[in-house]
Amino acid sequence: MTLVETAPRKPGRPRDPELEARRKGQILDTAAKVFAGFGFAGTQVQVIADRLGVGNGTVYRYFPTKEALFLAAVERGLEELTAEMDAVLDAPDPDPVAQIGRAVRTYLGFFHRRPEMAELFIQERAAFPHHHRPLYFARKDGDEHDCKHSRFWEQLVATGVLRAVPRERFFAVVGDLLYGTILTNLLSGRPTDPDAQTADILDVILGGLLARGKR
DSSP, X not given: OOOOOOOOOOXXXXXXXXXXXXXXXXXXXXXXXXXXXXXXXXXXXXXXXXXXXXXXXXXXHHOSSHHHHHHHHHHHHHHHHHHHHHHHHTSOOSOHHHXXXXXXXXXXXXXXXXXXXXHHHHHHHHHOTTXXXXXXXOOOTTSHHHHHHHHHHHHHHHTTSSOOOOHHHHHHHHHHHHHHHHHXXXXXXXXXXXXXXXXXXXXIIIIOSSOTTOO
């Protein structure tokens, strides 16, 4: 990816917010891949600049430190994941199994397309233990996404198809399972199929392991 630089802005010339946003996006996309490949400690900003075809100064103009660049890349990835998951939760379906399936498939599909983000989330927890954010499912009581989760679960239970287990328990178990899945995918280096993994997860979670009548 090459970041096209324009001539220096003349005094009084207004900034172009869209251009600024595109440049930041290009920097963050490239930075995520470089950090994922070399690790936070092993990454030099010069490598990111070289891949973009610009000077160090261009990167530092948007992100004053390597730490700020890394954390911005992590935050951007989490925002993208959140937007995709919110779109599923905000589109109710009369079939709760299909609804849960779409949520699981969306989550696994995000990391299938963006494996570097799984690596960055791991690095953030190691290098910045006080900065890490929950990966969507774990939310504080009363925040915006906690309310979304509540509505989502209430709609599912209202169908009468699912047991009314505590919402926090459902999201904690599913969140841990999916997070473990993406970590295993990353660390094992095995080829992944989000559709097949979604089917397996739904079969075990919703179908259970006990034979009919043995629960």
